[in-house]
Amino acid sequence: EVQLVQSGAEVKKPGESLKISCKGSGYSFTSYWIAWVRQVPGKGLECVGIIYPGDSETRYSPSFEGQVTISVDKSISTAYLEWSDLKASDSGLYYCARDLYGGNTPSAYWGQGTLVAVSS
């Protein structure tokens, strides 16, 4: 069974750093793209960026480029989303999701979400 298990909720202050995780199991982790998707109430779903664990090719949405870093550790089948300087506007529910069958395909498997709250 394909599973994506994300790290727990975080409460941080502006300016702090944060790294959240997404551990894949039940499939070949290096063979499928992983997307990070943010959900903010009233603003729907927004793709932050995607990574291919096989070669770590990474692409970012222009809205998030330079603001976050996506990475993977293949040895433990885990993808990461990282901030070095959090802002209140980074608050939201972040999902990781695996594509359906590789390449240009939609997100078929989703993690449970990680709530990030940034407030002074």
Place this chain on the structure above:
Amino acid sequence: EIVMTQSPATLSMSPGERATLSCRASQSVGSNLAWYQQKPGQAPRLLIYAASTRASGTPVRFSGSGSGTEFTLTISSLQSEDFAVYYCQHYENWLTFGQGTKVESK
């Protein structure tokens, strides 16, 4: 950047009725269009991909149609468990979602 626009924002329906949700892309996405269902407190669930292919486990009452810039999700006979928010998403060259249509009980 391709913009996805869904209509209506809210659909008030009764169980057993037929629901029709629309999604428009600002430029052609071919058939690279998916539909998701999201219930409160849950992650989105993939229902339809390639505009009209039901994902594994999707009931047959859900059907998708369209290509290019105009797409439709139809629920032939609403069940109580179908009241939720539905999002369309293109995966033509990126992953962009529509703003969602909430299907609520009348």
